[in-house]
Amino acid sequence: MPQSANSLVRDIYQQEGYVYARSPEEIAKTYGFSRVARLASNENPFGPSPLAVAAVQKALATMHRYPDACGTGSLIQALREYHGDYEFVTGVGMDGVIETCIRVLVNPGEAVAVSVPTFSFYGLAAKAQGAEVINIPRKDDFTVDVDAFIKAAKETKISFLCSPNNPTGTLTSRADIERIADALDGILFLDNAYVEFSELDYRDLMQKHENLIIGRTMSKVFGLAGCRIGYAFVPAWLKSVYEKAATPFTVNTLSLAAATGALVDQEYVDRSIRHVRSWIQKIRDTCRFPVLPGGANFVMIDTTPMTGDACAALLAEKGVIVRSCRSFPGLEDHYIRVCVGEDWECEQFLAGINQIC
Ligand SMILES: *Cc1c(COP(=O)(O)O)cnc(C)c1O
Numbered sequence: 001m002p003q004s005a006n007s008l009v010r011d012i013y014q015q016e017g018y019v020y021a022r023s024p025e026e027i028a029k030t031y032g033f034s035r036v037a038r039l040a041s042n043e044n045p046f047g048p049s050p051l052a053v054a055a056v057q058k059a060l061a062t063m064h065r066y067p068d069a070c071g072t073g074s075l076i077q078a079l080r081e082y083h084g085d086y087e088f089v090t091g092v093g094m095d096g097v098i099e100t101c102i103r104v105l106v107n108p109g110e111a112v113a114v115s116v117p118t119f120s121f122y123g124l125a126a127k128a129q130g131a132e133v134i135n136i137p138r139k140d141d142f143t144v145d146v147d148a149f150i151k152a153a154k155e156t157k158i159s160f161l162c163s164p165n166n167p168t169g170t171l172t173s174r175a176d177i178e179r180i181a182d183a184l185d186g187i188l189f190l191d192n193a194y195v196e197f198s199e200l201d202y203r204d205l206m207q208k209h210e211n212l213i214i215g216r217t218m219s220k221v222f223g224l225a226g227c228r229i230g231y232a233f234v235p236a237w238l239k240s241v242y243e244k245a246a247t248p249f250t251v252n253t254l255s256l257a258a259a260t261g262a263l264v265d266q267e268y269v270d271r272s273i274r275h276v277r278s279w280i281q282k283i284r285d286t287c288r289f290p291v292l293p294g295g296a297n298f299v300m301i302d303t304t305p306m307t308g309d310a311c312a313a314l315l316a317e318k319g320v321i322v323r324s325c326r327s328f329p330g331l332e333d334h335y336i337r338v339c340v341g342e343d344w345e346c347e348q349f350l351a352g353i354n355q356i357c
Contacts (some may be wrong), residue, residue: 012127018120019327022316032323033319037345040323042166042194042298042331044223045341046275048258049268052224055261061181067253075251078260079231081130086206086233089242090251094193094217094230098160099125101189101213104238104245105157106131113153115144115161116330117168119191122160123329137330142168142292144174150183151258159184162191164198167325167337169294171198181209188239189213196221196269197276198295203233210235220297221272227255279340298339300325301353307333311356318352320345 006014021040028036038045068074079088091097098121104113108130114122116135123133136152139145144161153159161180163172181188187307192214205212214233219225229251234242262268274299283289283299290302303311308324315322315336325335338349 006341016327018124021321024321027316027319027321031317031319032216035319037320037341038346039298039338039341039349040321041225042337042339043225043295044219044221044272044297045345046268046272048223049262049265051265051268052222052258052261055257055357059111059253059257063253064251066249067251067256071092072146074260075231075256079264080103082263083203083224083233086203087236087239088231089234089239090229090231090256091246092230092250093219093228094215094232095121095125096228096250097230097232098122098189098191099128099247101158101187101232101244102129102131104241107144111156113156115128115149115159117142117325117328118160118162118330119166119193120328122189122191128146135330138165138168138170142170144170144172144176144180146179146196150180153180153184153186153188155185156356157186158189159186160189160191161201162193163202164294164296166191166193166296166300167323167328167331167335168300169292169296169298171200171295174200174202177205177212178209179210181205184211187211187213189215191215193220194296194298197273197297200295206233206235210237213238215231218259218262221269222259223272224255224258224262227258229259230254254269276340278345279346283338283340283346283350286354288354298337300335300337302334303336304334306356308336309333311336311353314353314356315349318348318355320349320352322349 024036024038076088102125106129111134112126112131113134126133134152136149217230292300308326312322312324323337325331326333
């Protein structure tokens, strides 16, 4: 590395970036486990849908060709069959969609508003684009302070709100989303990465609001985190500018095929949701620490008097990986986030946490 490397790298990339979970291999090796419970990344533990696997196998033979531009062909078709007649854009994970939306809408120096504590990538992506990030605190119970949100986000080009919220799990009502969308001058990006696990459905709000984007992902209930594919419901006017700003041929042939296969396996999705709901209930009933209300495939747990890091470290010694919430901006340091895994993983977690208490 040249000595002047620090002056070559943009300032934003010299600060803390995305925080990844500790690796299962490292924890297994350090504490002598043959397998560890992986409950830190909100993935689907069931393995991919067999229909997704079959679709990828078929697509392997076409790898020598570039994929459909912007995933326009079969995936958009499959999304329409799944959701109805909406406009969609696709990306490398919803993360890719978020990044492209900011690239399309925000000039350097302009403001982006984020309801916090929440998923860190909105702020990171906005700063990387040279934007100013306005963090809007949620209330003490982590519900959105709608008036404060509107006041702070009113003039921004784009603002981000996550429901069910990561990491708190908190749901925001359709009425609150509508009030916010109506009041803003710019776009409201509603992150629905976990919406399938909740009882809420915001999709038809697209028909009433020209300034709403609803982000979705194939990484969670659809079990394709490793394929890196996400999409969003967008107003019609945004689709063509989005496609101009996106990296060419962003989503690869195999991921497009996997997503198309996963979207037709409703039984897999239903089974995943049933499994998650029943374990969330069991965790609420038996965990000795307070479990916050929420509607995702994970829960946030208050570990007071321990810090999130201390609790995550104790659980790692018991062969369970959870996410300490320390790095979420705007959150006090006494929470962990735990997702539903396979039965044995959830059992190992509950046994572990209840021994700590
Ligand atoms: C997991 C997650 C995403 C996106 O994940 P991708 O894998 O990039 O599709 C987006 N928002 C939230 C809140 C998430 O937790």
